[in-house]
Amino acid sequence: MLSTNLQSWLEENLSELVEIRRGIHANPELGFEEERTSQIVAAKMRSWGIETSTGLGVTGVVGTIHGKGPSGRRIGLRADLDALPIFETTGLPYASTIPGKMHACGHDGHTAMLLGAAGYLAAHNDFAGTAHFIFQPAEESLNGAKRMIKDGLFDKYPCESIFGLHNTAGMPVGQFAICEGAMMAAADIWEVTFRGKGGHGGLSPHLSTDITYAQAHFVLGLQGIVGRTIAPLDTAVISVGYISGGNTESWNVVPSELVMKGTVRSFSAEVRQSIQDRMERLATLTADSWGCSAEFKFGRGPGAIINQPAETKAAIAAAEAVVGPASVNRNLRATTGSEDFADMMALKPGAFMRLGNGVAEDGSFHAPHTPEYNFNDDIIPLGIKYWIKLVEQELVA
Template sequence: MAVLPIIEASTDELTEIFKDLHAHPEIGFTETRTAGIVADKLRAYGVDEVHVGIGQTGVVGIIRGNREGARRVGVRADMDALPITEETNLAYASTTPGVMHACGHDGHTTMLLGAAKHLAATRDFAGTAVMIFQPAEEGLGGARGMIKDGLFDRFPCDEVYGMHNSPNGAAGTVGICKGAAMAGASFFDITVQGKGSHAAAPHQSRDPLVIASNLVGSLQTILSRNVAPLDTCVLSVTQLHAGAAYNVVPDTAMLAGTIRYFKDEVSALAETRMRELCAGFAVAYGVSINVDVRNVFDVLMNDHDLSDAYMDAAADIVGRENISDTDQPATGSEDFADMLKVIPGAYCRVGHSGTTGLHNPSFFLDPEVLPVGASIMARIVERRLVA
């Protein structure tokens, strides 16, 4: 392992930053404390410019190399936490009830701070490094918010890179999937407006629970009987809400869930069939059914050449033997995809010890990965901004 010297010497500091962020998690667009810490650290490290309030709570740091160059490379980390009650029993566990860093964004933020410290101290590159600290990645549109707020107009980038921790139990490994690497996602809400009744006289109702239950099963036929077998699509109903009493057939039932896809035409097909099924159910049962489908994540597309460049930079830190450029696509989603729709770039995963999955109340990010990730982030800037 060849962690960059300044980052290695800062390991204790980075670990303390990480633990502090972990203990004080903030949900998307409320990361005011986190953003304040980020901005203060960037200023302390001697970053040339620190801009706050981008996309509400986003932060951008600008670092100029010691050699002239017109090119600009962006590196991005996310900052938000999840509405999950932590069950790790760590000494630095969340102090905010019902909120937890269960996806490692506290680690990502810390890594980018470590990279910024190294780059601001050495400046061994030609051009400009753009350090992007993004809010609200967890389905709230933080990337789109920063872009709408002029992120790449105010801070142009020729290419941009992101990173995620991978709790695969294989510390010091780095992997990437070229091309379509992570699924796009749409969220949906379906409201069945029926007719309520006394539970003893269900024949007087138009029972939305029965309709919703049947609809859950029928929605699965979209995949099995409409989507081509070689096209990946995942449709999951994740919520069903109805009723509040034992002896009342309710008026309404509500379904919610997600559609994951790798092709826009597959997403369009799934949405069309969902609307058609709901319209048919409405006619068949004599009720009204409202369908709201909204795109939340785009398909994350890794540029092939820049993926190779990213792995070359990672190899400098972890060794070529610990690099994989043939990772399989993931059906999870990531809103860094929105940045990659505007600016070419790549997104990799860095392994660490611990095997509890993301978004789990027992998730653990091993702090030993912090200097590794920080070094890779710094190295890709140095490699891409050569004279």
């Protein structure tokens, strides 16, 4: 049961939190550039008397609230701050004022929800232990979680458990979803540069070492890695996202260099390493078979989100306290999307919860990372209540 104090607090403060969210939406900032957003978060927490630190992970913010009760238990709650390099086309009154930048994943809403929870708990800290409110920069591809960790996040703000929350477009408002174990995939980036002897493609192609052959056979071979070297029940994805070689004005020339890039998604350390090793071998041998060379690079991105049993149980209990058991999906299907909160979870046991952002009656919705996506302000109270309940149930004397 959620307290009448919370309902009263929301009635007094919700409109301001929506205004803060829309202000952040109108002024999006990319990874490690979230100066304005961080200042807003820090100033608001300090106005509530919350112990607040800035600059961790360049533009990260951490607020700390100590409960009244005698307990040494400490937990971390995390939201993300950054926007995406996308041109917004929503036409909303509070749409992005910065061309080419947009809050297209709901991080503005995540920030508002966690900020609201911090505001309430600062005034109603009838719990035992310590809650750290972690506002992380650069979730979108720049590994902000790793940067905060490198800057001493868990040394300065020790946590026994950590929790994350993300909106989900296409899931009805009022629903939460999670699963124990693997929930989101590791996301890695690969690059191969093929080099050979170029030549005249019309006059003397036989005198070249045609790297386009190597590239074509490499692409075909990639799917063989998934289909014939990874166990059928181990999910993996290898995709090519970029190919560049030659010059559009020199269409009759066999190029001497060609670059390919793409992504790899997996759920286990063993599969991740196996794919890396086999991709490198495939690139090298394919290049050699066509008389050219290959330079292979593999960049490790965020690991897989692996929800731990105890923290998953705690997250489910908090969500059920907010919306009831019937509106909490405990067996969410895993996705090959990624989240760099995984890098924090690699060090501390945690759970990552999903919250429905809404869906139209005809089943349509605007997906994240698209120009028409918009965070649904109606779910801000649900997120706030979830965070508060999680703190109250986890930090007991």
